[in-house]
Amino acid sequence: MHESGPIYVGIDLGTTNSSAAVFDGEQVTPVRNATGTALTPSLVRIDGSGRISVGHRARKFLAHDPDSVRGEFKRLMGTRKGLTVASNTRRPEELAAELLRALRRDIETQVGVAPDRAVITVPALFELPQIAATREAARLAGFTEVEMLQEPVASALAAGFRADHSHGHWLVYDLGGGTFDVSLLAARDGFVDVVGHDGDNFLGGRDLDWALVQWACEQIEREHGVVLSRANSAHTPILGKLKRALEDAKIELSQVSEASVVCPDLIPHPDGARHLELQITQADLEAICEPVFARTVDVCQRLLAANRVRANEVERLVLVGGPAAMPALKKYIEKALGIELARGYDPMTLVARGAALFAASANLDARPKAPAPASAHRLWLRHPAVSADLKPHVVGRVMRADEQGAPTQIKLSRNDNNWESAWVSLNQEAGFIVGVELIARRSNIFTIAAKDEAGNPVVVDPPTLTIVQGMSLSDPPLSRRIGIALASDRVQVYFDRGEPLPARRTFRHHTVETVARGSDTCLLKIPIVQGEFDRAHLCRLVGTLEIPGTGLKTTVPAGSAVDVTLELDRGGNLTARALLADSDQVFDEVAHLLVPEASVDVLEATYQRSGNRLQELRKAAFRHHQDGDFRQRVETVARGLDGVGRDIEAARGGDDDAGLKARRMLLELDAQLEDLDAEIQWPALLEEAKWKLAWAAHWQQKYGSEHEQRLFNDASMAASKARERRDAVELERQVGLAYDLGFNAFVRDPQAWPSLFEQAAAAVDNARDLPAAHALVADGRDALAREDRRSLERVVRKLWNILPATHKQRRQAFESGLR
Amino acid sequence: MATPPPTPGLRKLVRNPFFILGLTPEASRAQIEREGQKLLSMLQVGFGEASHYHTPLGPQRRTAEMVRHAMAELRDPSRRLCHEVWAAYCPPPDDCAKPVGSHTPDQPDPWEGAFASFGWRMS
Ligand SMILES: Nc1ncnc2c1ncn2[C@@H]1O[C@H](COP(=O)(O)OP(=O)(O)OP(=O)(O)O)[C@@H](O)[C@H]1O
Ligand SMILES: [Mg+2]
Numbered sequence: 001m002h003e004s005g006p007i008y009v010g011i012d013l014g015t016t017n018s019s020a021a022v023f024d025g026e027q028v029t030p031v032r033n034a035t036g037t038a039l040t041p042s043l044v045r046i047d048g049s050g051r052i053s054v055g056h057r058a059r060k061f062l063a064h065d066p067d068s069v070r071g072e073f074k075r076l077m078g079t080r081k082g083l084t085v086a087s088n089t090r091r092p093e094e095l096a097a098e099l100l101r102a103l104r105r106d107i108e109t110q111v112g113v114a115p116d117r118a119v120i121t122v123p124a125l126f127e128l129p130q131i132a133a134t135r136e137a138a139r140l141a142g143f144t145e146v147e148m149l150q151e152p153v154a155s156a157l158a159a160g161f162r163a164d165h166s167h168g169h170w171l172v173y174d175l176g177g178g179t180f181d182v183s184l185l186a187a188r189d190g191f192v193d194v195v196g197h198d199g200d201n202f203l204g205g206r207d208l209d210w211a212l213v214q215w216a217c218e219q220i221e222r223e224h225g226v227v228l229s230r231a232n233s234a235h236t237p238i239l240g241k242l243k244r245a246l247e248d249a250k251i252e253l254s255q256v257s258e259a260s261v262v263c264p265d266l267i268p269h270p271d272g273a274r275h276l277e278l279q280i281t282q283a284d285l286e287a288i289c290e291p292v293f294a295r296t297v298d299v300c301q302r303l304l305a306a307n308r309v310r311a312n313e314v315e316r317l318v319l320v321g322g323p324a325a326m327p328a329l330k331k332y333i334e335k336a337l338g339i340e341l342a343r344g345y346d347p348m349t350l351v352a353r354g355a356a357l358f359a360a361s362a363n364l365d366a367r368p369k370a371p372a373p374a375s376a377h378r379l380w381l382r383h384p385a386v387s388a389d390l391k392p393h394v395v396g397r398v399m400r401a402d403e404q405g406a407p408t409q410i411k412l413s414r415n416d417n418n419w420e421s422a423w424v425s426l427n428q429e430a431g432f433i434v435g436v437e438l439i440a441r442r443s444n445i446f447t448i449a450a451k452d453e454a455g456n457p458v459v460v461d462p463p464t465l466t467i468v469q470g471m472s473l474s475d476p477p478l479s480r481r482i483g484i485a486l487a488s489d490r491v492q493v494y495f496d497r498g499e500p501l502p503a504r505r506t507f508r509h510h511t512v513e514t515v516a517r518g519s520d521t522c523l524l525k526i527p528i529v530q531g532e533f534d535r536a537h538l539c540r541l542v543g544t545l546e547i548p549g550t551g552l553k554t555t556v557p558a559g560s561a562v563d564v565t566l567e568l569d570r571g572g573n574l575t576a577r578a579l580l581a582d583s584d585q586v587f588d589e590v591a592h593l594l595v596p597e598a599s600v601d602v603l604e605a606t607y608q609r610s611g612n613r614l615q616e617l618r619k620a621a622f623r624h625h626q627d628g629d630f631r632q633r634v635e636t637v638a639r640g641l642d643g644v645g646r647d648i649e650a651a652r653g654g655d656d657d658a659g660l661k662a663r664r665m666l667l668e669l670d671a672q673l674e675d676l677d678a679e680i681q682w683p684a685l686l687e688e689a690k691w692k693l694a695w696a697a698h699w700q701q702k703y704g705s706e707h708e709q710r711l712f713n714d715a716s717m718a719a720s721k722a723r724e725r726r727d728a729v730e731l732e733r734q735v736g737l738a739y740d741l742g743f744n745a746f747v748r749d750p751q752a753w754p755s756l757f758e759q760a761a762a763a764v765d766n767a768r769d770l771p772a773a774h775a776l777v778a779d780g781r782d783a784l785a786r787e788d789r790r791s792l793e794r795v796v797r798k799l800w801n802i803l804p805a806t807h808k809q810r811r812q813a814f815e816s817g818l819r
Numbered sequence: 820m821a822t823p824p825p826t827p828g829l830r831k832l833v834r835n836p837f838f839i840l841g842l843t844p845e846a847s848r849a850q851i852e853r854e855g856q857k858l859l860s861m862l863q864v865g866f867g868e869a870s871h872y873h874t875p876l877g878p879q880r881r882t883a884e885m886v887r888h889a890m891a892e893l894r895d896p897s898r899r900l901c902h903e904v905w906a907a908y909c910p911p912p913d914d915c916a917k918p919v920g921s922h923t924p925d926q927p928d929p930w931e932g933a934f935a936s937f938g939w940r941m942s
Pocket of ligand 2 (some may be wrong): 012178
């Protein structure tokens with residue numbers, strides 16, 4: 001059946017379960033594994049002699065040989081962590097590759113072709129290193145080309161594809177084993193736009209299981225007087241067993257109203273091991289799970305509010321993922337959000353289905369490419385592979401058009417013989433544009449006919465093209481801001497949240513110190529960070545572009561221009577490139593595209609530091625008579641820190657995932673502490689703002705153009721609004737803008753550059769590159785004597801470039817060598 | 820040769836998504852997607868005629884990234900409204916709003932009155 005048309009493959013690589021689906025242009029079919037089900041447990045077993053089994057087969061060993069089985073590796077993707085399975089050590093992406101290899105085999109069994117190309121889904125909030133690791137896993141599994149797609153976007157595509165005339169907003173709520181994603185989409189005229197998404201990388205069915213464990217431990221303590229703790233590594237196997245039993249009970253409770261948990265000899269007791277027997281009811285489950293459910297609802301509400309959409313404007317609410325089967329969850333969500341659930345979707349395979357549909361829109365035919373006949377003339381074709389538009393354009397170009405017998409005219413005909421284009425002559429660039437007509441909701445195959453100058457038919461490659469008519473998805477937006485950390489601890493933003501992908505941007509920076517050619521101690525670091533903060537140290541370091549002295553053709557003096565280009569593809573895959581403008585050398589090795597490791601000791605130290613800061617803040621709040629709201633926020637941070645403390649304990653007991661979670665939480669709490677600090681500093685900030693505005697207003701009045709003055713007024717107005725709202729970030733931004741305008745006017749004063757020069761010259765001994773700095777000062781004195789203001793300005797700007805940022809700022813900014 | 824956008828303020832004008840896509844503010848969502856899709860295809864196969872677009876301040880260079888950005892801007896109803904106002908307030912000469920394929924890209928035709936109508940001073 002598949003010999004004629006293309007096949008598109010989608011894979012949902014889940015924390016707990018994985019699945020695949022294929023799309024043939026008409027229908028999406030889930031792929032069955034050897035046990036006949038569409039779900040493959042994300043488990044890999046490696047035995048003593050290195051033999052590997054995956055999925056259901058691996059699962060069988062969980063009970064009696066748990067050390068040989070490993071799951072939840074998705075959570076550790078992109079870390080350096082080696083995972084020990086029996087006596088073997090594997091990186092997370094190697095284990096994921098085993099799983100992908102098994103799915104690839106299942107697909108081959110079902111459709112008769114081992115796929116080369118596929119779309120693999122990742123959580124929307126996956127960071128760059130995690131995406132890169134997933135891509136690596138696919139490569140290891142034998143895929144030659146993959147695209148990444150965000151899970152919620154995939155579910156939405158599957159839920160909406162071919163939905164008739166849907167208009168309005170949809171909320172796709174995906175609670176998985178370990179991650180929570182929610183997306184807001186808008187459907188209009190057959191187009192789906194991702195309006196926004198949000199989520200929590202550390203929230204999932206797993207948290208329900210741990211909540212159940214906590215509950216069970218309380219019962220055990222009450223009944224048997226035994227305290228089980230996640231911090232105690234001797235208890236790890238017991239708690240693991242208990243968690244599995246409770247998870248089974250949780251799943252059972254999706255069908256029945258009461259379940260029992262029985263674990264023989266589970267509880268260690270001085271008088272000998274005791275059995276565990278517990279009854280758990282729907283009502284118990286609801287009560288235990290509610291805090292987790294509530295957290296997901298908070299995220300949904302945050303997303304709706306951020307996009308100014310009211311709950312009653314949401315037309316469809318689609319639940320995805322394992323916990324979506326829980327009656328308690330469905331009830332809670334419907335009630336809390338006040339939106340009725342959309343029925344009729346399989347929450348477990350929706351993501352894979354969407355991925356397969358997306359593979360079609362990305363034109364990723366999974367079949368190995370057939371060699372073209374030697375006589376064929378190559379065409380370079382571009383067209384949407386999936387189109388909501390019934391009349392899209394096909395654009396093409398003939399390669400090597402000057403060859404003997406090359407085509408000069410092209411015609412497209414639809415394979416149902418009911419539509420064909422006219423013969424279209426190629427333009428001067430050997431190109432053509434043909435508007436085609438599609439049959440709705442079908443896979444439309446077009447045959448390409450060609451004639452040469454003499455009117456003889458010409459064989460072209462490819463001979464056909466396919467366009468699927470259906471829901472089309474606009475470019476997926478970026479979920480986190482990406483930029484470069486500067487030596488001043490600021491961030492140069494390259495891509496903002498919500499930016500359509502793919503995207504590419506270049507900014508010019510300058511080096512802050514000299515990197516000597518051939519030196520193996522000199523290294524220029526360009527840290528790439530991800531996160532919403534303006535201060536680099538609050539963002540996450542996701543990669544570093546390194547320019548080593550040993551790789552240089554010439555020494556790069558401080559203040560040299562470096563053009564850095566960052567590029568993101570549709571799946572959020574990042575490439576980075578630095579061009580040294582003067583020597584024309586290009587560097588594109590990104591070192592350590594890794595999630596920084598969360599060693600327990602480092603976490604502990606950071607935790608202590610945050611704790612101390614919190615104490616300071618409490619005292620300051622008292623001194624400065626801060627209001628109740630402020631104190632409340634301090635206490636929220638305190639509660640967050642308590643949670644971190646528990647996670648660090650669990651990390652000590654061997655739970656790596658808890659360590660990662662603690663790292664993330666600490667960063668977020670740090671940012672909150674910073675905000676609270678800023679609030680304490682508010683009066684000083686206001687004072688500075690007033691001074692700056694007054695200065696800028698003075699120079700604007702004197703030298704500003706009409707338009708500049710208008711901009712200046714806008715900025716000071718916005719600053720005053722920010723002051724009313726006590727929005728420190730916005731205030732700084734607007735005052736900065738006004739100040740820049742003031743500065744622009746100020747430098748029109750004849751005395752401006754001379755005085756700026758004197759200031760810079762006075763600080764010259766701090767420059768990293770002293771000889772260069774002194775030479776510049778000498779140049780400046782010359783220019784001053786000649787009254788050459790232009791040269792003087794150039795000198796001053798160069799001096800600014802080589803005067804240093806402080807050491808502290810640089811260290812915080814991941815040792816960035818750029819400004 | 821394309822005229823460089825003179826100042827950040829004017830850049831907003833010459834980067835108007837309607838100009839980039841060569842459409843008028845009345846264009847429907849379907850037209851925007853179709854035209855955007857076509858331009859992206861043309862840019863990918865390297866058609867010279869897609870590489871510039873017309874603005875009141877003369878032709879500007881067009882890149883695939885700008886096209887995608889323009890499409891994203893016009894998908895958001897509130898942002899689209901804002902661009903409509905700008906594009907309508909300061910329409911390019913009539914013959915510029917035609918889709919690509921109907922004009923020669925390198926004939927510079929800056930709209931004389933544009934600067935003045937914005938209270939801009941030419942330095
Ligand atoms: N019938 C059920 N009732 C309740 N919970 C279930 C049911 N089936 C699975 N689960 C729970 O769902 C979770 C797994 O969900 P799912 O398979 O959607 O996750 P995943 O896709 O692997 O994870 P992620 O999307 O985070 O990578 C587990 O916590 C599991 O206990
Ligand atoms: Mg999932």
